[in-house]
Amino acid sequence: MTSAVGTDDAPPEEFQSVGGTLERALIWVFIVVPTVALLPGIFFAWGGWIGWRDIVILIAFYAITTTGIGAGYHRCFTHGSFKCRRGLKIALAIAGSMALEGPVIRWVADHRKHHKFSDRDGDPHSPWRYGTTAWAVTKGFLFAHAGWVLWGDERAEPKHYAPDLLNDRDLAMASRQFRVLAVTSLLAPALIGGLWAGSWHGAATGFFWGTLVRIALMHHVTFSINSICHVTGKKPFTARDRSGNVWWLAILSQGESWHNLHHADPTCARHGVLKGQIDINAWLIKRFERLGWAYDVRWPDPARLEKKRAATT
Template sequence: MSTSASADASAPIEFQAVGGPLERALIWVFIVVPTIALLPAIVFAWGGWIGWHDVVVLIVFYVITTTGIGAGYHRCFTHGSFKSRRGLKIALAIAGSMALEGPVIRWVADHRKHHKFSDREGDPHSPWRYGTSAWAVTKGFVFAHAGWVLWGQDRADPKHYAPDLLHDRDLAAISRHFRWLAAISLLAPALIGGLWDRSWHGAATGFFWGTLVRVALMHHVTFSINSICHVSGKKPFTARDRSGNVWWLAILSQGESWHNLHHADPTCARHGVLKGQIDINAWLIKQFERFGWAYDVRWPDPARLEKKRAVVS
């Protein structure tokens, strides 16, 4: 079945444009606590409080959740860069939910609103919202990076920005069960680490590296696309906003930081289209297509790209 085959137009789920008090509290916990863990992580790693089991658990969960956000939430569900069979659709939505960035329907609605008003009034997280002076951009950068999630009120209404997903039975169910998936994401690394090492120490290090450090890295890489990639970076393509390419984020973001092309051609399945631009999510989509799990993939059109090339004076 395709992403649209399981839709039920008669039963959309209900979503508030802005989450309630419990959801707000959980957002603060999911963002702030893992971030605090980053500083002792440096000390612990230097002191040897990390084993190869921990490294494997961290990398595996990081790749799964980064793929869920980049290939799933972003390229598939938000922009329709490819269509997915039902199994892949469900897997990507679950993987994205485990990144602890919110339910798939809310995430998609916010991102679609961002593209509609990118770097203009109405954009939920533009770093240019306060102006162009040094202080204004600094304040805007902080807001675009994480402030809009922690205390912002300009969130998108899913009924307006994601009505197609509200009518999809699978994605509606996964959105409703986000808290359970979040709990699995938080606890699974500890369980795996404990069983693998057969000790409570293994469970503790598995939770620290596979949950706290992994979530912090994942969040701040994603947030950097909203902040860093809209303040700096090269702009080889013409876009109607300030989006730029930031090469040193490419590997960690799995290709999402080739942000200039993405805003110039949002439905394109590959963001890193120029020579030497590594795009891991595009490579994964190619494998999905090869196995028949993805179809109608919108690969780059050379003629279309040439028209979007920025004029260099």
């Protein structure tokens, strides 16, 4: 249940309107710095500068933030694939914020605009925005992957695309506290690594793997849904855009790369609906439902899926 938010409870203006100098600067830092860390990360790993504690911290924070983005920001808050109790709603908003992809209200607004204009004029991140020649698609691919966040000017207006979230006290609070949650996401792996290993070395490696490498991997997997999954992939269902299924991204994205079905049936809680399609986020939503934390889950309708498939044959 949502309630109206008064003036004092509204998210900061830079999260309500498009842009904000500080927000854009932080996004540059959150994307560029971890990405730059990937190359030395390979070197350090080869040289033995990684231990089992670092691997545990990396996997744990990656799983938490990927769930926050996929099950929370995307399936729940953007598309209403399921409803959840207040505790789970807040947890998913926090987990998604710790992925450092922006405040929940900003993220949802951009994604809703993407679906409204998918692969057409107005889409914030279509790889086909410049045309269909090899060079145009290459340029569009890079823009769809990360350029739209770094320098794009077609961001969505939250007041227009996400008024329901602006009127939700919990999600407004999560957006308002994004910077605090971002700092927590940056520093927590180092703190845990240092305390666990009992050394500054443990803190350093925890920060490197649990923060920098984890954020870079998480970001580029998410960005690949916008770029790779709109350029290539199988299309077993009818959609009004170029979205495709990319199987080799399925586990890392926790099922988000079964993108063709998602665009064919956006509110469906399960994206990997065909045999053998692993969808970790759908599995988690099913667990939430059984625990009573999630309800009104929009599971696949066999008749609807068959109708979507029939159009392709």
